[in-house]
Amino acid sequence: MKILSWNVNGLRACAKKGFTRWLGRCGAEIVCVQEVRALESDLPARVRAPKGWHTHFVEAERRGYSGVGIYARRKPDAVETSLGEPRFDREGRLQLARFGRLVVANGYFPKGSGKERDNSRVPFKLAFYRALFERVERLRRGGYRVLVVGDFNTAHTELDLARPKDNRKNSGFLPEERAEIDRWAAAGWVDVFRRLHPDEPGHYTWWRQWGDARKKNIGWRIDYVLASPAAMRFVTNAFVLPRVTGSDHCPTGVEVEPGAFG
Numbered sequence: 001m002k003i004l005s006w007n008v009n010g011l012r013a014c015a016k017k018g019f020t021r022w023l024g025r026c027g028a029e030i031v032c033v034q035e036v037r038a039l040e041s042d043l044p045a046r047v048r049a050p051k052g053w054h055t056h057f058v059e060a061e062r063r064g065y066s067g068v069g070i071y072a073r074r075k076p077d078a079v080e081t082s083l084g085e086p087r088f089d090r091e092g093r094l095q096l097a098r099f100g101r102l103v104v105a106n107g108y109f110p111k112g113s114g115k116e117r118d119n120s121r122v123p124f125k126l127a128f129y130r131a132l133f134e135r136v137e138r139l140r141r142g143g144y145r146v147l148v149v150g151d152f153n154t155a156h157t158e159l160d161l162a163r164p165k166d167n168r169k170n171s172g173f174l175p176e177e178r179a180e181i182d183r184w185a186a187a188g189w190v191d192v193f194r195r196l197h198p199d200e201p202g203h204y205t206w207w208r209q210w211g212d213a214r215k216k217n218i219g220w221r222i223d224y225v226l227a228s229p230a231a232m233r234f235v236t237n238a239f240v241l242p243r244v245t246g247s248d249h250c251p252t253g254v255e256v257e258p259g260a261f262g
């Protein structure tokens with residue numbers, strides 16, 4: 001069963017570029033989207049509630065900003081959206097959807113660059129990482145199999161972006177940001193794609209929208225599926241889908257055995 005994640009860079013805009021057609025053909029059991037940038041009520045019906053899918057959306061207080069959503073072939077048992085801190089919750093960055101013993105955490109992690117591109121929002125970004133880490137660790141201890149999917153806004157290693165030397169002082173590849181993913185890995189969380197494709201360069205999920213970056217494959221892998229050890233036992237494949245267009249990101253995902261839900 002496929003579980004997919006895609007930063008759609010505005011769901012209404014992506015819908016005009018074929019999102020619903022792709023959704024119907026993607027063969028997924030669950031599709032998580034980030035950067036919806038719309039109120040649920042503003043989404044066209046065919047996007048808000050397509051036939052055959054259960055949907056759930058989380059909005060930011062600020063219009064046209066952030067937001068996440070889930071499309072699922074099966075109805076989740078429950079969906080939580082709060083980390084218990086208003087500064088995070090008001091930005092609409094999280095869904096914790098439970099399907100039996102499997103929990104899919106859909107996150108749109110903050111950018112650290114700030115309005116002036118001065119890395120001023122890095123502390124907020126790292127605080128979100130840590131708050132979510134504590135939340136999903138509690139789920140692990142509670143016996144759930146957990147997948148954390150979404151736009152992490154960080155390239156973990158030099159293998160995960162085309163020009164690491166040029167970006168060492170830029171948010172998205174700062175040492176403290178990369179160290180946060182190191183911390184997750186040290187606690188047992190598995191970057192599924194990198195575990196299954198350990199030495200393969202050139203796999204990216206985001207490209208700048210100028211300079212033919214996507215055509216030249218000058219990109220970053222900043223969209224991930226992290227699996228808890230219990231969830232990892234059910235993973236059979238991991239992939240990115242760079243040929244899927246409609247956003248400056250492409251989808252990424254995993255395949256899991258049906259038993260993951262049991």
